Amino acid sequence: EGLDLAALEALAVEIATEAARLVVDERPDGLGASATKSSPTDVVTVMDTRAEELIRRRLHEARPDDAVLGEEGDDQPGTSGLTWVVDPIDGTVNYLYEIPAYAVSVAVAYGDPRTPGAWGVLAAAVADAAHGTVHHAHLGGGARTTGPAGSTTLRVGRADGLDRALVGTGFGYTAQRRREQGELLMRVLPEIRDIRRIGSAALDLCAIAQGRLDGYFEVGLNPWDLAGGWLVVTEAGGVVTGPRGGGPQAALTVAGNATVHAGLAALLDD
Ligand code: IPD
Numbered sequence: 001e002g003l004d005l006a007a008l009e010a011l012a013v014e015i016a017t018e019a020a021r022l023v024v025d026e027r028p029d030g031l032g033a034s035a036t037k038s039s040p041t042d043v044v045t046v047m048d049t050r051a052e053e054l055i056r057r058r059l060h061e062a063r064p065d066d067a068v069l070g071e072e073g074d075d076q077p078g079t080s081g082l083t084w085v086v087d088p089i090d091g092t093v094n095y096l097y098e099i100p101a102y103a104v105s106v107a108v109a110y111g112d113p114r115t116p117g118a119w120g121v122l123a124a125a126v127a128d129a130a131h132g133t134v135h136h137a138h139l140g141g142g143a144r145t146t147g148p149a150g151s152t153t154l155r156v157g158r159a160d161g162l163d164r165a166l167v168g169t170g171f172g173y174t175a176q177r178r179r180e181q182g183e184l185l186m187r188v189l190p191e192i193r194d195i196r197r198i199g200s201a202a203l204d205l206c207a208i209a210q211g212r213l214d215g216y217f218e219v220g221l222n223p224w225d226l227a228g229g230w231l232v233v234t235e236a237g238g239v240v241t242g243p244r245g246g247g248p249q250a251a252l253t254v255a256g257n258a259t260v261h262a263g264l265a266a267l268l269d270d
Contacts, residue, residue: 005123005138008108012125012228013136013146015058016106019051020127020134023089023104026050031096044092048072051088055106059084069113071224082122083109087224089129091200100130105202105228113223116242116251124228126202135206135228137235143209154236156256157211162191162263165214165256168204169197172220181219184252187267188217201253205229208255209236215256215264226253241265 027047052072059068067078070086084106089095091102104127111119123138133147135154143154159165167188171181189195196213198204201221207213209232230240239261241254254264 003122006141008123009125009136009138009141011062012106012108012123013127013134015055016104016125016127016228017134018058019055019088019104019106020129020132022054023047023051023095023102023129027095044089044096045072047095048088048092051104052086055084055086055088055104059086066108069223071222081110083111083113083119085109085113085121085223085227087202087228090126090202090225091198094199099199101128101198101200101203102130103128103200103202103206105224107227107231109223109227113227119223121227121231124231126206126228126232128203128206135209135232137231139231139235141235143232143235145206145210154206154209154232155211156208156233156236156238157214159193159214159257159260161259162215162267163193165192165260165263166194166196166212167192167256167260167264168207168213168216169195170199170201170204170218170221171197177220184217184219184268188264191263191267201225202229205233205240205255208238208257209233215254215260217252217254217264217268219252221253230255 049072052070065080067083068076087105095102107121107124109119109121113119125136127134135145137143144151171178204216233240
């Protein structure tokens with residue numbers, strides 16, 4: 001239908017980069033681990049909301065007929081059949097503590113991103129805000145990282161078994177979810193080289209595309225946490241699945257190069 005995927009990718013890159021700059025440059029004074037007494041999550045939410053407003057405004061100017069699904073605002077319906085899936089700050093706890101691993105993820109999808117198995121990502125950008133770089137891809141076009149030093153092609157690593165795999169994971173915010181996640185971690189940990197909890201699902205996925213992680217799993221991700229990174233991984237030659245639901249929003253997300261993905265999926269799929 002004449003969609004220009006490279007143009008959608010370029011728009012995602014432009015908007016994610018702009019929002020990442022806002023999040024870094026306008027970080028409120030005094031925000032940090034020491035501010036925990038005065039309701040720090042609210043302060044983070046202010047930046048989350050500001051970044052998402054910027055993204056929605058820019059998307060509306062450029063693509064008024066597309067829908068928007070974001071972490072902070074209401075679902076914005078559209079008529080084009082495309083939905084932008086937006087996470088204004090992925091890795092909010094890192095942002096709060098000034099740990100430089102948080103990202104702005106802007107992805108454009110077909111189908112219904114709220115229905116597991118019923119959607120896919122066409123183009124995406126994940127801006128690594130603290131480093132001033134952006135990982136980006138469009139379907140069939142490969143994945144790249146672009147920054148002040150130029151642009152490089154991404155390719156997943158060659159780990160050929162779980163015992164050689166450095167694996168990322170993450171934890172949600174409720175006790176019940178964490179119990180479940182802890183149980184999965186107990187299955188995986190004895191089998192792998194080591195585990196990392198970097199704190200941003202979007203950057204974990206992009207790390208696989210860069211060959212800095214070999215695999216990743218997490219139960220309970222939201223579409224905005226994984227949409228952008230999902231395309232970056234697959235365009236870098238990796239595999240992403242949700243074994244329990246059929247699509248990228250399924251309850252259990254598993255990612256890696258083909259070998260590590262298969263090993264993790266076999267361990268985790270009961
Ligand atoms: C969180 C991060 C984290 C993952 C959580 C997500 P947020 O996103 O991606 O790494 O483990 O499940 O909720 O809340 O920082 O946007």
